[in-house]
Amino acid sequence: MGPLSPARTLRLWGPRSLGVALGVFMTIGFALQLLGGPFQRRLPGPQLRQPLAPSLRPALPSCPPRQRLVFLKTHKSGSSSVLSLLHRYGDRHGLRFALPARYQFGYPRLFQASRVKGYRPQTGGTQLPFHILCHHMRFNLKEVLQVMPSDSFFFSIVRDPAALARSAFSYYKSTSSAFRKSPSLAAFLANPRAFYRPGARGDHYARNLLWFDFGLPFPPEKRAKRGNLHPPRDPDPRQLQVLPSGAGPRAQTLNPNALIHPVSTVADHRSQISSPASFDLGSSSFIQWGLAWLDSVFDLVMVAEYFDESLVLLADALCWGLDDVVGFMHNAQAGRKQDLSTFSNTGLTAEDQQLTARARAWNNLDWALYVHFNRSLWARIEKYGQRRLQTAVAELRARREALAKHCLAGGEASDPKYITDHRFRPFQFGSAKVLGYILRSGLSPQDQEECERLATPELQYKDKLDAKQFPPTVSLPLKTSRPLSP
DSSP, rough: OOOOOOHHHHHHOOOOGGOGGGGGGGGTTTGGGGGGOOOOOOOOOOOOSOOOOOOSSOOOOOOOOOOEEEEETTSSSSSHHHHHHHHHHHHTTTTTTBBBBBSSTOOOOOOOOGGGGTOOOOOOTTOOOOEEESSBBOHHHHHHHSSOOTEEEEEEEEEOOHHHHHHHHHHTTTHHHHHHOOOOHHHHSGGGGGGGTTOTGGGSSSSSSSHHHHHOOHHHHHHHHHHHOOOOOOOGGGGOOOOOHHHHHHHHGGOOOOOOOEEEETTOOOOGGGOGGGSSSTSSSHHHHHHHHHHHOEEEEEGGGGGHHHHHHHHHHOOOOOOOOOOOOOOOBBGGGGGSOOOSSTTOOHHHHHHHHHHHHTTTHHHHHHHHHHHHHHHHHHOOHHHHHHHHHHHHHHHHHHHHHBBBGGSSOHHHHHHGOOOOOOOSSSSOOOOOOBBOOOOOOOHHHHHHHHHHHHHHHHHHHHHHHHHOOOOOOOGGOOOOOO
């Protein structure tokens, strides 16, 4: 298995080494004993590998690829596209997925190992290992480590709360009671407390959704209902600004002064981070503690606004070929391409600027989380090298464009009404259309197989992997009492 990093070694200690005082947060999946520095071993850069069409550099990486992976699939953050590449990689290499019985691990409840299909904890060592855990869940580290080895590569993805709010409002309009009662996102953000009720059905989608998905404690309002805590004041929207994409790493120093103080890593200041039991739930110290804990657990957190840059860094960290992270966007809503680029005040109307500021202020915990991981991504880019990164990103985009022209009818995503093959028609949910793909005719058998992997939506691919790992038993016709549900 090789040597473990400090963070991985801490994962093996168990809760007894931290004392009884930390037990209060174990019920929500907080393994507080894991406060260690993130594992950031530098690996050789990604290379193109086994191309579908001719490429310039078909060289293999010189290091062994990592294949024990935990991906926290956050909502409305470009995570379906990451899931697609994990599906393809695992399928191509014969890896075993820790799959849910249906499509999520009991979300919005915290992840439980017992919800993994085929998980049998006490079978005398006959349990087959899982390689990849990647489907929707609310993160619960203690239970994740029952399924996956402690030296797995942990990663996730975040998105600007302003962009996430636009997508979530459209997608979860019928699911969240707060969104359902509001005539528009602008009306909701103008006075969110008129619609939002902590603990109401589906309202975790309406505020601090990223913070919720990471398994961190409830936002202040949810705790205030049971106690006497007062929620913090919303930050001044004028202090919440993001500079435009492409402005350079130093320009990515976002201004979270209304939310948190600069965060020091646990690796450098371990004695300064301890149990959060004494923190005010809305205080900057508590937020700082939560972010430091995430740093100790996750090896990489991608940023949706810098998706291609994040993919290059992911390939580098995993020692994968660049082709392993090339793919198509999945679960994208029609007419929302602009949501995948960082918001800035440039080119926005005054109304849009106000909407963006209000969304970030309302989702204050998500904004703190986004600021933190945006910074850490650009620190990682500095180490990787900007020029090197630009070259790799250009190759990635050229490869994606070549694959789209080779695989897809029209070379791009299609309106779902034109997708007649149910294998490639994405699940439609919410008010916006979810785009999908139509394959070109006349592909060779080998190219057809790879293009199908690229175009298959997440739900259909999950079913494919499920059937591969758990082949259905054949029942005699006379014993079948009724048709199986689709």
